[in-house]
Amino acid sequence: MKHSPLRKYVLTKENKDYDKLSEISLCWAKASIENKLSYEIDWLGIPVIQSPEDLILVQQVIYNVAPDYVIETGVAHGGSLIFYASILEAIGHGTVIGIDIDIRKHNRQILEKHRLFKRIELIEGDSTSQEVGETVRKKISPRSKVLVCLDSNHYKDHVLKELEIYSNFVGIGSYIVVFDTITSLMSEHGVCDPSYINNGPREAIDVFLQQNQNFRIDGEFNKLFVSYSPDGYLKRIS
Numbered sequence: 001m002k003h004s005p006l007r008k009y010v011l012t013k014e015n016k017d018y019d020k021l022s023e024i025s026l027c028w029a030k031a032s033i034e035n036k037l038s039y040e041i042d043w044l045g046i047p048v049i050q051s052p053e054d055l056i057l058v059q060q061v062i063y064n065v066a067p068d069y070v071i072e073t074g075v076a077h078g079g080s081l082i083f084y085a086s087i088l089e090a091i092g093h094g095t096v097i098g099i100d101i102d103i104r105k106h107n108r109q110i111l112e113k114h115r116l117f118k119r120i121e122l123i124e125g126d127s128t129s130q131e132v133g134e135t136v137r138k139k140i141s142p143r144s145k146v147l148v149c150l151d152s153n154h155y156k157d158h159v160l161k162e163l164e165i166y167s168n169f170v171g172i173g174s175y176i177v178v179f180d181t182i183t184s185l186m187s188e189h190g191v192c193d194p195s196y197i198n199n200g201p202r203e204a205i206d207v208f209l210q211q212n213q214n215f216r217i218d219g220e221f222n223k224l225f226v227s228y229s230p231d232g233y234l235k236r237i238s
């Protein structure tokens, strides 16, 4: 991770109160999920279902990687697509490909009218289908720099399939961001559906990393503690 030269010092394990921050962030995660806080924010007018902290972290990844393509599975209203598109617009380069099994007509119409839609392409279909994978492959050249964000169905098997498919597009130095890795832990705490216990994105990452040594968790992105996606930033290292 590149840091701004203006930064006076970088926080490390040694100069943080880890136990306190971990305890408080667990309380925050539970209370914020119970109160549905992630449904409260818009980005440039479109609802985005994320925490502000997670958006700030993805912004750092996008800025550092400067991808040709950001591929996101899970569009919903499209606020995250607009968020990525706004960073790419500021960088002056790149396209967002948004994939969703059900792009509602109303959401599509609003997105298509947005001034940043010029940087967005939509694909409707199951993100784990061969057809959708093939459509994405045809859109990007093998030399393209690609960043992948997984935010669709959060069950382990689905996320694992997405990891297997979309990791093929990610080159050395870029990332797959797996959102909502906190889901199974939150189920254990009774604030997410019990069917996610040991069965969410975090568990998919464990299986994926056993199968694929080209990626590792970049712990740098656990630095804000307040996050729905701890250990969710997978960097391609070889």
Ligand SMILES: C[S@@+](CC[C@H](N)C(=O)[O-])C[C@H]1O[C@@H](n2cnc3c(N)ncnc32)[C@H](O)[C@@H]1O
Residues within 6 Å of the ligand: 047, 048, 049, 050, 072, 073, 074, 075, 076, 077, 078, 079, 080, 099, 100, 101, 102, 125, 126, 127, 128, 151, 152, 153
């Ligand atoms: C959590 S929302 C996405 C939120 C969005 N990324 C944001 O930050 O605003 C999850 C989306 O995943 C979509 N989805 C569920 N199963 C899917 C699948 N198999 N393939 C593609 N999209 C799927 C749903 O239709 C829903 O719109």
